[in-house]
Amino acid sequence: MRTKITVAVTGLNNTDNPGPGIPVIRSLKESDFFEVRVIGLAYENLEPGIYMKDLVDKTYQIPYPTAGTEALISRLEYVNSVENIQVLIPNFDAELYSFMKSAEKLDEMGIKTWLPTLEQFEERHKVNLSDFGKKYDVKVPESKAIFSAGEIYSLTPEFKYPFLVKGKFYDAYLAYNPEQVKMHFDKIISKWGGPVIIQQFVHGTEVNVIALGDGRGTTVGAVxxxxxxxxxKxxxxxxxxxxxxxxxxLTHKIINATKWKGGMELxxxxxxxxxxxxxxxxPRIPAWVYLAVGAGQNLPEALVKxxxxxxxxxxxxxxxxKMFIRYSWDMITDIQTFERLSTFGEL
Amino acid sequence: MKVRENLAISDTGFVFDPTSGDSFSLNPIATDLMNLLKNSTSMEDIKFYFVNKYEVSESTVEKDVIDFISVLKQHGLTESEDEN
Known part of the structure; x- marks a missing residue:
């Protein structure tokens, strides 16, 4: 007999820049321990997950993080009054701060989260990566935050071309000269705001680890x-x-030293x-989490536990x-469905 | 020289390196050689095996084996390359 619970999940944007929401939900639906009713929380009305009725039982629109935590809490209070949510799993980098700040308030509402502390969140931030590397004795590429285009021309000789120009939440571009840095800097500033992070390019193969920390230094799972x-992209x-x-x-070392709480991707x-x-x-579960489930570690289920x-x-x-191969799939829906979401903010 | 313990070598000649995620396809002769190297077979025994199986001289086998090993090293598939 599985335990019935209601879990709210964001990141339903299963697009070519996929959010982790749908893979997280898929993992939870396969749990042997929980029988999960899934409440989708969406920012935009064309996030594909909203229309995946076999995975998402009900979706509510929520305000963008820029609207502030008060607007978010007020909306969640309403959603919770209808749905009685037990656990909430936020999946966007840009919204994590609001949810971490509201964790206590959510707890009072009976909604549990398993998120990093604000301190953990801040010290691993791209802007602070150099200090993080020194503090925990982890090799990191030289990096620096810049706030104005005027700083671009004084980056050498400290940095050698090529180097990466990164947004504080998303986007990373390789630049081979100051003109390219300027171009990427302007693009990132207009999209995400400052600062822009300059990071020395390290030649090699990119590899990733998905992991879950119990907040006391133990790695609950890692793949x-x-x-x-x-x-x-x-x-x-x-x-x-x-x-x-x-x-x-390395994953165990980082989780142990930081006492990491929550999902993470290295x-x-x-x-x-x-x-x-x-x-x-x-500081969150990555979109490829379902590979870990396929390989034997249902990390979203462990996070909920x-x-x-x-x-x-x-x-x-x-x-x-174990391999994963993504694909795209066209769903068909009606304008009336879209209308319900657009008009009432829920579906 | 030995190829890495954790390499998966199938009968079809498909080799999977679980440390890097790389995979390779070998022809039947290279598959034989790969299996011999994985079992730490000596150069003398490798030469004996191929000279008996194919119409080929010992010196040709030796040269080809050395070439093949250098390719394995290049891909980090030999024991010495692996710090894992």
Missing amino acids: PMRKQYITD GKAWGGITLDDKRMLA ELIKTHNNELYLIEIN LALGYEVTPFDKYDVG
């Missing part, structure tokens, strides 16, 4: 992966699980000398050589 097919469209003990050791570069450089920590206070035994194995 390393290499992207095999990458979209022009740099997103994995295919990948394979790896047997790499050093990647796992983005690493493996150099030709087999050195591992940490280039980014995404942690959030609800269940004892969770850490996973000690996964299948190596």
Whole structure:
């Protein structure tokens, strides 16, 4: 007999720049422990997950993070009064801050989360990666935050071309000269605001680890992966699980040292000398989470268990050589359905 | 020289490196050689195996084996390359 629960999930944008929402939901629906009613929380009315009725039981629109936490809480209070949500899993980088800040308030409403602390969230931020590397003795590429285009021309000789120009939440472009840096800087500033992060480019293969921390230093689960097919936005469209003990050791080290709470994705570069450089920590479950489930670690289910206070035994194995291949799929819906969502903000 | 323990070599000649995620396709002769190397077979025994199986001289086998090993090293598939 499975335990019935209601879980709210964001990130229903299963597009060519996919959010983790749908894979998270798919993982929860396959749980042997929980029988999950899924409440989708959407920002835009064409997020594909809204229309996936076999996965998302009901969707509510929520205000953008820019509207502030008050507007978000007020909307969630309404949703909760109808749905009685037990756990909420936010999946967008840009919204995490609002949800972490509101964690206590959500808890009072009876909604549990399993998110990093604000301190953990801040210190792993791209802007602070150099300090993070020093503090925890982890190899990171040289990086620096810049706030104005005037700083571009004084980046050398500290940085050698090519280097990466990154947005604080999303986007990363490789630049070979100051003109290209300027072009990417302007694009990122207009889209995400400042600062823009300059990061020395490290040659090698990008590899990733999905992991879950229990907040006390234990890694509940971790699966390393290499992207095999990458979209022009740099997103994995295919990948394979790896047997790499050093990647796992690095993951355990970081989770243990930071007492990481919640899901995370480590983005690493493996150099030709087999050195591992940490280039980014995404403080949430990545969109390729279902590969970990396919390899034997249902990390979203474990996260929900942690959030609800269940004892969770850490996973000690996964299948190596498991692959995922994404595909796109056209759903057909009616204008009346779209109208209901657009007019009433729920579907 | 030995090829890495964790390499998966199938009968069809498909090789999967679980550390890097790379995969390779070998022809039947290379598959035989790969399996011999995985079992730490000596160069003398490798030469004996191929000279008996194909019409080929010992010196040709030796040269081809050395070439093949250098390709394996290039792809990080030999034991010494692996720090995992």
